[in-house]
Amino acid sequence: MCGAICDTCHGDPDTCHDMPSPAEPIVDASIDLLLTECPLRYVTSDVWHVIELVEMMEKGALPIAGGVLDQAQGFITAARIILQEKAYWKRKLKVIG
Numbered sequence: 001m002c003g004a005i006c007d008t009c010h011g012d013p014d015t016c017h018d019m020p021s022p023a024e025p026i027v028d029a030s031i032d033l034l035l036t037e038c039p040l041r042y043v044t045s046d047v048w049h050v051i052e053l054v055e056m057m058e059k060g061a062l063p064i065a066g067g068v069l070d071q072a073q074g075f076i077t078a079a080r081i082i083l084q085e086k087a088y089w090k091r092k093l094k095v096i097g
């Protein structure tokens with residue numbers, strides 16, 4: 001979803017051509033958000049990894065063998081947060097599907 005928010009760099013923060021700045025930040029007062037650099041710079045590789053695991057979970061493949069109760073509590077918490085954020089941004093950006 002970050003690529004959708006920062007639609008100039010398409011997921012690659014090194015090629016971001018319209019990066020927010022202190023003079024021109026991305027602001028969303030409804031969630032107390034103020035970004036002064038590409039949103040993708042806040043998403044580290046470990047976070048992308050968890051997002052990939054959650055996407056696989058959505059397709060039915062859990063990261064640890066077994067059921068939901070076999071998963072680490074940290075993963076369950078992260079999955080809940082990621083799914084809430086995905087739903088929020090889909091509504092906000094009016095993504096269909």
Ligand SMILES: [Zn+2]
Nearest residue numbers: 006009016038
């Ligand atoms: Zn960007």
